[in-house]
Amino acid sequence: MKTDVVIVGAGPAGLMLGHLLMQAGIDVVLLERKSADYVLSRIRAGVLEQTTVDVMDQLGLGERMHGEGLAHDGFYLADGDRLIHIDLQGLTGHGVMVYGQTEVTRDLMDAAGSRGLEIVYEAEDVALHDLDSEHPAVTYRAGGETHRLDARFIAGCDGFHGVSRQSVPDAAGKTFERVYPFGWLGILADVPPCNDELIYANHENGFALASMRSRTRSRYYIQVALDDRPENWPEERLWDELDLRLGPEAAARITRGPALEKSIAPLRSFVFEPMRYGSLFLAGDAAHIVPPTGAKGLNLASSDVAYLSRALIAWFKQNDAAGVEAYSSTALARVWKSERFSWTLTNLMHRFPDSGPFGRKMQLAELDYIASSRAAQTTIAENYIGLPL
Structure with missing residues (x-):
């Protein structure tokens, strides 16, 4: 079977890219090694920059996002005693949208069938071939049979552990990485948020975050040691620790409830350069990971997809290779700036x-300076809403 582009990975990055290319009349096939239900079961962050909102609107898939999402004009930093407001709208003229990554994925998946976007779920033994040529191919197993897809380009959107980056020869790429000596213990609960905007807290015991998925579902995190385990944190202990770390003002508004999900996620900063090898392009977590502080993961994937879709559309529709040639350097310039912000925060x-x-x-001196400096707050706000493409 032949197609224009094979997309490996049907998470939000792969789905966005697939829809954008199909919208432009480019043939695509998506391969996903997990089931559709598994893809939707993954709990991820949900703060969307305008770039991500714009992609969903461009695809005509933003109705539910605008109806159910929460538009936020700011967020808070806390030092254990006080809340420092970062007025995104007042400082930059823009805000962010709180809408879960799972919901973005659901909207993209639900539209795939009616729009004819072909997705092969539970594709096993995916292998990439002839990447250094103009005639790459992908083989995989599905339904007990081996299949082959010939294409002009392959887009690797299959995450940090996927086959795409692993298919790049060692001599053709370079890895930059920092693994942090702690993780985030998260709890998801059907309780109203303690605040109308996110709170990032620095406390002597460690970091805490108060966030939400909706007006009735809250997501909280605390910093824990890498070797800690969720069972070491019975719910009462975890809620007590959140009260302490978020500070008295937020603690007074916390509503406790049973955990729908509780897990520990490690933190790392990771970049792979370049984001292209021959006919293979990397996008999203396949090329870079950011710590969740600052909510850049999904948004960086969206900006990668915006750059890559424009480049591929120009190549197929206008015989213009400039965007394809510049994709890696263009995407990496934004990636490194976002890595810097996430690392700093x-x-x-x-x-x-x-x-x-x-x-x-x-840290306390820096937070005190931020509290009194409009310039410092503006720098944070500009990076938080997302740098321009």
């Missing part, structure tokens, strides 16, 4: 084992 808000009392004082 992570260092500001978390307790590091080797930072000691001096490091803690430096």
